Amino acid sequence: MTHPNLTRIAQGVVALLLFFAATQKFIGEPGTVEVFVGLDMEPTGRYVIAVIELMAALLILSPFAALGSVIAVSVMCGALIAHVTHLGLVVNNDGGMLVCMLVVVLLCAAYVLVSRRKEIPLVGDTFS
Amino acid sequence: MTSTFAIDLEKISHTANIAIVVLCGLFGLAGYFVSFYFHFLTVAFFLLVLLNLFWRHGQTSHTLLANFGFLAQIRYLVESIGPEFRQYLFASDTEESPFNRVERAEVYRKAKGIDSTAAFGSLLAFDRTEIKLRHSFYPVDTDQLEPFDVAVGAARGLDTTYHIRRPIMISAMSYGALGENAVRALARGAKLAGALMNTGEGGHPKYHLMEGCDLIFQMGTAKFGVRTEDGRLDESKLAVLAANNQVKMIEIKLSQGAKPGKGGLLPKEKITAEIAELRGVPMGQDVLSPAHHVECVDAASTVEFIGRIQRVSGLPTGIKFCLGRPNEFRTLVQEMERQDTVPDFITVDGGEGGTGAAPKSFMDDLGLPLFEALPVVHRILRDEGVRDRFVVFASGKLISPGKQLKALSFGADVAYSARGFLLALGCIQALQCNRNTCPVGITTHQKQLQTGLDIEDKARRVANYIEALHHDHVELLAALGRSSARLLCEENLYLPVQAPASPLGEEPS
Ligand SMILES: Cc1cc2nc3c(=O)[nH]c(=O)nc-3n(C[C@H](O)[C@H](O)[C@H](O)COP(=O)(O)O)c2cc1C
Numbered sequence: 001m002t003h004p005n006l007t008r009i010a011q012g013v014v015a016l017l018l019f020f021a022a023t024q025k026f027i028g029e030p031g032t033v034e035v036f037v038g039l040d041m042e043p044t045g046r047y048v049i050a051v052i053e054l055m056a057a058l059l060i061l062s063p064f065a066a067l068g069s070v071i072a073v074s075v076m077c078g079a080l081i082a083h084v085t086h087l088g089l090v091v092n093n094d095g096g097m098l099v100c101m102l103v104v105v106l107l108c109a110a111y112v113l114v115s116r117r118k119e120i121p122l123v124g125d126t127f128s
Numbered sequence: 129m130t131s132t133f134a135i136d137l138e139k140i141s142h143t144a145n146i147a148i149v150v151l152c153g154l155f156g157l158a159g160y161f162v163s164f165y166f167h168f169l170t171v172a173f174f175l176l177v178l179l180n181l182f183w184r185h186g187q188t189s190h191t192l193l194a195n196f197g198f199l200a201q202i203r204y205l206v207e208s209i210g211p212e213f214r215q216y217l218f219a220s221d222t223e224e225s226p227f228n229r230v231e232r233a234e235v236y237r238k239a240k241g242i243d244s245t246a247a248f249g250s251l252l253a254f255d256r257t258e259i260k261l262r263h264s265f266y267p268v269d270t271d272q273l274e275p276f277d278v279a280v281g282a283a284r285g286l287d288t289t290y291h292i293r294r295p296i297m298i299s300a301m302s303y304g305a306l307g308e309n310a311v312r313a314l315a316r317g318a319k320l321a322g323a324l325m326n327t328g329e330g331g332h333p334k335y336h337l338m339e340g341c342d343l344i345f346q347m348g349t350a351k352f353g354v355r356t357e358d359g360r361l362d363e364s365k366l367a368v369l370a371a372n373n374q375v376k377m378i379e380i381k382l383s384q385g386a387k388p389g390k391g392g393l394l395p396k397e398k399i400t401a402e403i404a405e406l407r408g409v410p411m412g413q414d415v416l417s418p419a420h421h422v423e424c425v426d427a428a429s430t431v432e433f434i435g436r437i438q439r440v441s442g443l444p445t446g447i448k449f450c451l452g453r454p455n456e457f458r459t460l461v462q463e464m465e466r467q468d469t470v471p472d473f474i475t476v477d478g479g480e481g482g483t484g485a486a487p488k489s490f491m492d493d494l495g496l497p498l499f500e501a502l503p504v505v506h507r508i509l510r511d512e513g514v515r516d517r518f519v520v521f522a523s524g525k526l527i528s529p530g531k532q533l534k535a536l537s538f539g540a541d542v543a544y545s546a547r548g549f550l551l552a553l554g555c556i557q558a559l560q561c562n563r564n565t566c567p568v569g570i571t572t573h574q575k576q577l578q579t580g581l582d583i584e585d586k587a588r589r590v591a592n593y594i595e596a597l598h599h600d601h602v603e604l605l606a607a608l609g610r611s612s613a614r615l616l617c618e619e620n621l622y623l624p625v626q627a628p629a630s631p632l633g634e635e636p637s
Contacts, residue, residue: 039164070175077171085160122205126183126190 002115264609281444302330305484317590385481391417446473478524498524506539529600
């Protein structure tokens, strides 16, 4: 159903985009600051999310990729909720770029999650 | 009205399955109206709800999960950490199996060279269910004792006769069951202490030979290391091996206490390229040894085979078995007399013996325990008038000096242990020998797990353990009023009235 090479590519994509997103939050790129102001989470939330994203990016390249993908999917779900409930799909006139990126990460991470489901800590055994 | 208080699992789990959906919704609302931070919980519960839906409706291979949802998984997780939990928190010091904490601690202390006196009193129950040693009013001075010396091969007048000078030897464990570092630490420890080590049935004993200790080469039923393509004996290979001056004896394995009637088993997880080569077997599948040597199908052929090994090797040669039917053993001994071919030693392995891997029912339900088998073997040899022609080795949880002396009193000449030495190497009884995941790097071939097992350090512990056992052996012997281990006999034993020992092991004739 899933292909190991595709899984590896997906892991790379997730790691790259999350790493990019995390650095932007760390350096306080104005766009991201605005997003977190919109959520009333500036600045703590911005750093918290950045740390989680960085962690997911690192984990998904490690032997604990399954765990990394769970975290990545979770963060992206949270982000989707933010866009749907508070921010809207177009942020800072980006024509929906941010949301597109988010969906790409979500799909890739979900793909990794599915193909590595047996390795997820605590529940992996139940998929065999 | 009956008032029974019972936990209705079905109701609880049904409620829980609904509760997580409701909570997910509530957190969602809180995230929207109160603070966005609540959405951390929303997301977590959302994923849990998805997973729970899958467990209950999307799969059929886990019944509990399908019927009860995520609570079943929590039950499973709690259960899976149960053994560790009990071991660390709840198991009392005399409760665990196969070796409880008191027994293990004694080995650890001996291995580390720490004082092993205890205080206040014994932790064991003194309720007439245990075999005890009977001491004498008149202890012998320890400097009056004869040094321990058992000559194997002397009865046949071999010039390769070997003198065992330690009352304890390292029992068969193959390279394969054990990793490289463990084998080398044991071999180096044996060398340090001047003890004998058995190679186990793992083929050419490359790592055992590396450390220069004296060895008993074990020939398993598959004859790894000395086999022809079709599993028969390759005499030239055996002759070459026997000519190695570290190899002092040959042990023909007929059976083993943990799995009598079944050949050795090495799970595929543990077969590396090197092991495949040393044994001459393919990788990627379990290696199963046959249940018996192809040459041995009855008493006559077995004795012939023993004679053949003796001729080819020129070394003291013995057999190892776990006793099942005493009458069969009697027939075998009579056949030995008829052919005038006696093995130089017999290893009696108790049904409680250890193993790297064996089917559970074989471990649990087959084979006489050591203290039942030993007296029977001893008596049969005496009845047949041939006791003097054999040296008897005994194994089966003989990890403390007291138990070793009991075995000697039951008729053995030298004690053998496998797991005692694993404990000396730092074994924590994680019971994973068959999975290549041994957390202390003993029964695994994974490099990173083995790095924790420092050969030099652990070799010292093995040697300490042997020396401490020998020390205690001498002290106990003196207290029993015997000037030599050869003089030990059943008179030195207190057998509780209903002790499993004595006639139970005998077959109705
Ligand atoms: C890890 C491990 C590997 C063993 N491998 C062998 C073997 O290759 N051949 C054999 O005859 N017995 C083997 N045994 C059995 C021991 O040699 C011994 O007979 C048994 O464990 C009883 O001694 P103990 O109670 O002191 O451990 C093995 C035991 C263990 C624990």
